[in-house]
Amino acid sequence: MTEPLDRRITLRGFSVPTFFYGTAWKEKETERLTAQALEVGFRAIDTANQRKHYFEAAVGKAVQAAIGAGVVERSGLFLQSKFTHRRGQDQRLPYDAKADIPTQVAQSFQSSLEHFATDYLDSYVLHGPSQQKGLAEEDRAALRALLELQQSGKARLLGVSNVNLGQLQEAARVLGAPPAFVQNRCFASTGWDRPVRDYCREHGVRYQAFSLLTANSDVLGTEVVQRVASRLGASASQVVFRFALEVGMIPLTGTSNADHARADLAVFDLEPLSPDELEQLAHVGESSRWG
Numbered sequence: 001m002t003e004p005l006d007r008r009i010t011l012r013g014f015s016v017p018t019f020f021y022g023t024a025w026k027e028k029e030t031e032r033l034t035a036q037a038l039e040v041g042f043r044a045i046d047t048a049n050q051r052k053h054y055f056e057a058a059v060g061k062a063v064q065a066a067i068g069a070g071v072v073e074r075s076g077l078f079l080q081s082k083f084t085h086r087r088g089q090d091q092r093l094p095y096d097a098k099a100d101i102p103t104q105v106a107q108s109f110q111s112s113l114e115h116f117a118t119d120y121l122d123s124y125v126l127h128g129p130s131q132q133k134g135l136a137e138e139d140r141a142a143l144r145a146l147l148e149l150q151q152s153g154k155a156r157l158l159g160v161s162n163v164n165l166g167q168l169q170e171a172a173r174v175l176g177a178p179p180a181f182v183q184n185r186c187f188a189s190t191g192w193d194r195p196v197r198d199y200c201r202e203h204g205v206r207y208q209a210f211s212l213l214t215a216n217s218d219v220l221g222t223e224v225v226q227r228v229a230s231r232l233g234a235s236a237s238q239v240v241f242r243f244a245l246e247v248g249m250i251p252l253t254g255t256s257n258a259d260h261a262r263a264d265l266a267v268f269d270l271e272p273l274s275p276d277e278l279e280q281l282a283h284v285g286e287s288s289r290w291g
């Protein structure tokens with residue numbers, strides 16, 4: 001691959017940054033760290049209206065302040081949030097627990113719009129199916145409600161998260177077409193979620209990868225990652241992010257550290273990986289033959 005990596009792509013008519021900043025687990029630091037990410041240059045923000053793990057109102061405050069200060073324009077920002085089922089939430093709910101699923105989705109979405117003081121989200125994601133195998137009726141109802149939001153123009157693109165291949169295929173049937181995004185935890189030991197990524201590539205779905213570093217700490221020290229890092233003058237973390245981008249993933253980082261945030265975005269400027277390096281990295285977690 002010799003062409004420069006795209007910092008933005010066009011997906012179904014919408015401009016999408018190819019590296020997302022994730023806002024989970026930041027609590028009181030959420031506003032400051034979201035502001036920091038925008039200052040450093042991230043233009044896509046991932047969150048969820050799930051107070052248990054995210055503080056979406058604080059993310060929204062940082063975004064509004066950055067827009068107000070002229071750091072970014074709303075049109076240049078990509079805002080993604082999620083609907084989280086009752087059992088993924090604590091008592092701080094963004095909807096009426098007794099309401100039906102379509103009402104819960106509508107209430108959660110409206111609350112997200114208010115957090116960001118915006119009238120649309122760039123992407124809206126079903127946080128996860130309510131069961132491990134297949135989709136339940138409440139998942140199908142949530143997906144149909146997401147589709148309504150998209151048809152109203154308030155949610156531009158749709159996604160599903162924490163899905164296996166069967167669930168993704170079923171979601172595509174409910175939506176009438178494959179979603180724009182899948183957001184999954186990406187383990188090198190599964191060929192970096194190969195079956196799901198293969199489906200995504202074949203169906204024009206963009207794969208968003210989280211936990212690329214934390215789920216693969218064993219991979220960072222392998223001979224192949226270290227060799228590539230040394231050739232590029234980069235860190236092992238940067239090699240993983242660069243690999244993810246080159247194979248078409250959208251990586252997420254939730255770094256709290258400004259230097260790491262800059263290092264993460266600097267992977268766009270690294271030398272391309274060679275075909276051999278790409279092949280070795282593609283299989284690095286599956287066996288010890290490379291490392």
Ligand SMILES: NC(=O)c1ccc[n+]([C@@H]2O[C@H](COP(=O)([O-])OP(=O)(O)OC[C@H]3O[C@@H](n4cnc5c(N)ncnc54)[C@H](OP(=O)(O)O)[C@@H]3O)[C@@H](O)[C@H]2O)c1
Nearest residue numbers: 022023024046161210211213237252253254255256257260
């Ligand atoms: N859909 C879901 O269910 C789901 C689940 C989990 C996460 N997510 C999303 O994905 C986002 C990212 O989460 P994550 O699980 O990938 O983990 P993360 O919160 O991004 O943690 C990444 C770890 O990597 C470190 N790191 C980042 N850049 C680095 C660098 N250049 N050098 C060294 N260390 C570096 C960070 O440490 P420092 O802070 O010190 O840099 C941090 O400890 C979340 O915020 C959330 O938006 C979604």
